[in-house]
Amino acid sequence: MAFFIKQNDTSPSLRAILKDGDEIAINLTGATVRFHMRTVGGATAAVDADASIVTAESGIVQYLWDAADTATVGSYQAEFEVTFSGGAVETFPNNGYIRVEITDDIT
DSSP states (O other): EEEEEEOOOOOOOOEEEOOTEEEEBOOOOTTTEEEEEEEEEEESSSEEEEEEEEEGEEEOOOOOOOOGSSSSOOEEEEEEEEEEETOOOOETTTOEEEEEEEEEOOO
16 A cells, blocks of 8 residues: 655545455454554654544544654655554554655645
8 A cells, every 4th residue: 555645744644444364354443543654764663643543343544644744755664553452452554564655845
């Protein structure tokens, strides 16, 4: 999955359907979700923030951008980290990353 956004933009939000290995949507009832993003090849997160659950039963989540999140042009790797009500933690996607491209704006 690739997501493109212009520098300093805060819209559109990044939405995803979190699925297990069998491509079945994860039920997020009672869970919390965080969004992590780092530059490709980077070691530390450029973004580590709360994400929203849009529809828990269907595994739909979203991240609402802050202008600081998109201030630096570049290629990024992102993921959603879920903490389930029982305390278990799982990261999605678990077989790679969401590619985020922040492209420069004209002004």
